[in-house]
Amino acid sequence: MSASPLVSIIIPTYNAVKYVQQTVESCLAQTHDVIEIIIQDDCSNDGTWELLTKLYSQEPKVKLFRNTKNLGIGDNWNAAYTKASGEYFVIFNADDLMHPTMVAGFLSRFNADPTLDIVTGKFEILVTETNKTFIYPDHVDMHGGLVGDLYSQLFFKSAFHWNFSLVKKTLLKKVEFESGDLFLNTQVCDYELWYRCYLAGAKVYFDDTKIWGHYRKHESNSSSKPNGELRSFLKDFLYYHQNSFKEKSGLTYTKVLARRFLTFCNNRKNFEKDVFYLYVKRIAQSVL
Known part of the structure; x- marks a missing residue:
């Protein structure tokens, strides 16, 4: 330096x-x-x-x-x-x-x-x-x-x-x-x-x-828009890093999962937190 x-x-x-x-x-x-x-x-x-x-x-x-x-x-x-x-x-x-x-x-x-x-x-x-x-x-x-x-x-x-x-x-x-x-x-x-x-x-x-x-x-703040961040995480981050993510975490990432999640986010702009967390739980269950 x-x-x-x-x-x-x-x-x-x-x-x-x-x-x-x-x-x-x-x-x-x-x-x-x-x-x-x-x-x-x-x-x-x-x-x-x-x-x-x-x-x-x-x-x-x-x-x-x-x-x-x-x-x-x-x-x-x-x-x-x-x-x-x-x-x-x-x-x-x-x-x-x-x-x-x-x-x-x-x-x-x-x-x-x-x-x-x-x-x-x-x-x-x-x-x-x-x-x-x-x-x-x-x-x-x-x-x-x-x-x-x-x-x-x-x-x-x-x-x-x-x-x-x-x-x-x-x-x-x-x-x-x-x-x-x-x-x-x-x-x-x-x-x-x-x-x-x-x-x-x-x-x-x-x-x-x-x-x-x-x-x-x-x-x-962009971080105050959780739908956007989650959509970005699934659509771009996990899609780009699916191999290393799978190797490190043991989780399987699929395009089908991403499409389902994006459809949910797009149709539920103001969903209640309990509904959102329930969906996240289902996502976790589907990839484990």
Whole structure:
């Protein structure tokens, strides 16, 4: 690692006018100041692009780009990724906040152990409606250090978030698709990238020494749309990784199962929780 490596912070944006300024300012406030902030706007129609150009068109650390047409989550992230040239990457959401020492703190972990691929850290949920915060549930009893069983932490807990992680470019190049893309164009593209890093044998360190940032919870979060995430998980993630998933978990994944689940989701936009959980139970019974 160079003495003061360039860190690329990529921020894909879409209709984030309420929060994006605070997000960018938290990135600019990093104590490690050798950074580039790549902002890729996916044809926002709420004033996001206009605000960004007004505030940051003259800021040398911020590079602004806009798609000519809406690409969707994964391909917008790909567009941002291809423009970044850092030795390390942070993949950040347009509505969240990072602690000013996050990049510097994580770089110190890489300095201590150059064999690491990812340093990730503890964060809090910030509820916009109440302005209250709480520790991300999977981190309440999680201790710092090398992550031993990355598969379990990812599949059973979803323990980590790219927002609050610093990753070597060498790892990202290793897990790129043949096309050169880093992300599947699907709603759970961030989770799918974690899984590919697991398959590549990534060495991950979890830093619990402080709260490294805040994930903002509000009505527009993509994660607040569970039907979409589950549809994405079955249609794209499990379909793409069915062989490794079957080998690791012992479960058999079939296209028929996916089609049945998607039909259910499409026909039940506002189903009750008990109905949903009953269906999930039937899915589990059908694949065991």
